[in-house]
């Protein structure tokens with residue numbers, strides 16, 4: 001194997017601060033040997049202790065597969081840079097965010113690291129190309145931008161410098177995947193990379209509006225959080241990250257600074273760290289906006305400028321729309337990606353808005369990106385048109401889904417994975433719509449059974465997506481029970497494969513399934529009451545029909561979690577199974593469902609579901625009609641013939 005393709009086994013992390021020790025920790029958890037280096041012994045020791053503390057916490061929460069001491073033992077510490085990198089297959093520099101400092105480090109690394117080592121910087125804002133220029137091997141240098149804190153944040157931007165080869169970037173990408181994290185390619189060395197480029201206008205556009213008395217701080221924050229579902233308001237976020245950070249980024253980029261931002265920096269009101277910023281944390285209560293404050297805020301203006309930034313990135317081949325959306329969801333916690341949101345708004349609406357703003361204000365930032373104009377001129381105006389930044393399936397078949405994965409195998413098993421692991425597979429409107437679309441667009445005759453599961457190892461689903469939840473206008477919320485009804489009425493047996501949290505709407509989805517199997521580590525509950533709500537996806541009704549009155553009410557009224565054992569004991573689930581036996585038990589159930597007689601299973605499901613709400617006489621009548629009908633099917637002939645011949649039946653559903 002040529003040196004440049006050597007397997008990565010040893011990773012040197014240079015810098016033991018917050019990012020450095022976090023990167024070292026996630027790297028050691030993934031099984032790599034790590035050397036953590038900083039310039040002073042105290043700093044390295046502090047970093048190592050942080051790792052030990054964090055590993056203990058993960059172990060306490062059951063989120064570590066190994067003994068924390070064994071993981072920590074894979075981290076060696078040193079203050080000697082040469083010793084740290086001399087055996088490293090990958091060096092990740094996480095030092096101070098100053099170009100000259102990073103260039104000095106890279107020069108020393110270049111002299112001491114083996115040929116073929118990947119040299120990465122965790123810089124969040126500096127040019128990868130300029131850092132790489134300090135080495136004789138800029139082709140092996142790349143950016144691996146982890147987000148803070150690395151142990152919690154899934155996203156890593158994999159950034160090309162001008163000389164970075166595809167092979168270097170690909171090795172970096174695969175390394176990040178091996179950590180169990182989500183990499184996105186940033187194919188050009190642009191300032192702010194992807195996430196910070198798109199996040200820029202989220203924070204600066206409202207600041208321009210406030211500076212021009214076109215909005216208030218509380219109004220902007222309330223609108224973006226309560227009306228648009230962002231996890232934090234732009235000013236609240238500015239206070240958290242430090243107003244000076246955004247200020248300096250803009251100054252260095254030679255971009256104009258909104259007056260309100262400049263004023264805060266001049267007065268040293270930098271946010272939470274100085275106890276005063278856009279909000280007052282000393283004499284006031286910090287961000288205390290309420291939904292009513294949002295009224296009249298022009299959020300289209302903010303989202304249009306963000307979409308324009310995203311269009312520049314796609315048009316300039318910096319990142320795909322998919323990568324941008326992944327980046328904004330995982331890196332900034334945005335409810336969906338900026339490109340997807342723009343497609344939903346309509347790219348023609350966005351273009352029109354930008355042109356109007358450009359006419360009114362004349363500022364460069366409103367000048368529509370060429371790519372946006374091209375899309376609109378080509379008629380690719382977004383979701384409704386079937387194509388915008390993304391392509392949408394407007395036909396009858398299953399679409400191109402983003403929050404679920406699915407697979408239909410040759411046996412007719414439809415496996416549906418709820419795929420929002422960074423949000424504990426919380427059920428957003430999009431996810432619910434995608435499940436409904438999938439089940440209604442697949443050819444039922446090809447499906448024999450359906451299994452639902454959650455992506456990742458933490459949750460089946462932790463409920464409805466709470467972001468911006470409390471203030472959603474019920475009239476704007478799509479029918480909350482549609483997904484549950486669609487699943488409950490699906491004419492094939494359905495099974496929920498539960499490993500982890502199964503809460504709120506997640507439990508409602510599981511209860512809409514016919515069968516539920518869970519690992520013993522799973523937890524169940526309806527926490528809605530703690531939010532001032534009640535289970536609104538059929539939970540109250542299914543629970544009261546399934547459990548005793550007292551148990552159903554205990555679940556709904558107290559909002560407490562119950563263990564899988566108790567759930568099985570109560571009859572809420574079919575089995576609670578040890579993790580190491582779980583796959584086997586699920587397979588046994590599934591094998592019975594996919595090989596069973598489809599018509600009889602469909603009829604049995606229907607008469608049991610519908611008969612449960614009828615009188616016994618009406619239920620018995622439904623049952624006997626179904627029984628008579630089944631006697632006329634080929635499947636009965638096959639079943640009885642197979643019994644007589646002592647062989648397995650092969651039901652065709654005819």
Ligand SMILES: C/C=C/C(=O)SCCNC(=O)CCNC(=O)[C@H](O)C(C)(C)COP(=O)(O)OP(=O)(O)OC[C@H]1O[C@@H](n2cnc3c(N)ncnc32)[C@H](O)[C@@H]1OP(=O)(O)O
Pocket residue numbers: 152333422423424426462463464465466467480501503504505506527528531533534535536537
């Ligand atoms: C009609 C139906 C109504 C409903 O269903 S209402 C919702 C009912 N569900 C809940 O109230 C559960 C909310 N979630 C939790 O209580 C906790 O989570 C857990 C106990 C499940 C896990 O706690 P921990 O291990 O400490 O993880 P973490 O840091 O809280 O969660 C990881 C990330 O997942 C996000 N998340 C969790 N649940 C939801 C949700 N239901 N909606 C949206 N996001 C959710 C968090 O915020 C966080 O995200 P970040 O890493 O960005 O901080």
